[in-house]
Amino acid sequence: MPRPAPERVTRVVLTRELIVHTAVELVERRGPAALSMRAVGEELGVSAMAMYRHVASKDELVAGIAEYVMTTLDVPEPDVPEADWKDGARSLMRAFRAIAQEYPRSLALALESRTGIPVALRAIERALSLCARAGLDGPTSVHVMRSLMAYTLGSQLREAGMGRLLSRQAADPAETVRSLEPARFPHVVALPDELVDHGSDADFEFGLELFLSSVEPMRAP
Structure with a gap:
């Protein structure tokens, strides 16, 4: 919040x-x-x-921004050992998305700065514990954790950027897509409403399931 x-x-x-x-x-x-x-x-x-x-100093100011943003992250508490690791990953990524929606630029600044690392450790620990439950080795767990954060933050930045772009269009964006030359852009012209619908949670959830399914083959037997 x-x-x-x-x-x-x-x-x-x-x-x-x-x-x-x-x-x-x-x-x-x-x-x-x-x-x-x-x-x-x-x-x-x-x-x-x-x-x-x-x-x-400015570094201390950036540390304050990181603390301000990351302490709003509602990191789900560890659940019972028998629970599906993917359920925990979904909860964590949705919580991370919530602050990415509220503070996209500040969160990016916090993650790029060394000063943001200490306040992000709860989320990092939770992600690594889920990877361990999934049976991933240490190096793979780190790669998955970083990819998890990159996907969640990147999807929000894309939505925000597309929203700003479409808001500057004088005409209806969907009508602009429909007016394109079908011979050159047949697939684009066929999906005008879907392409300009940039803020749907359905996109994030679809990508989330792709992400989790791609991790599944990496698990140890």
Whole structure:
């Protein structure tokens, strides 16, 4: 669930929580490249120097963003040993997708940064434990865990990017697809409504089952 913004007053009272929350909003609106102490200070109407009492550096700010985002991850608790490992994997990937939907750019920043590793360890441990239950060896488990995160985050970034692209189209996107030359794009023209439906959970669930079925042959006998 998204966190409520810390209460703001006419005269800004700086706290670490307020600075980190503002940084998350900035990253989600303008992207990770826009993040700097100065940019966050401008958002709050204060100087960058005023924030150093609460956040010592940009690296510490990124660590705060990682903590802010990853602590919202509802990591499913380990279930009974006899349970199907795929059920646990589905629960974990859906939980990871939930924060990817809420904080796609901040989550990408957290995963790219070394500072995000400690707060992500619960999710990593859970993923590796599921891989162990599936009978995967150590190196394969690490590959599967990374692929799990990449698929979940990548699918959300694709949906968000496609949504922004379609929202900028003046005409109905489906009608634009229908107007294409059938001789050149016969399959595209045949599926206009399906192609512009970019936000369906059905796409994610379909890919999730493909992902899990591809892991199945890797299991030890």
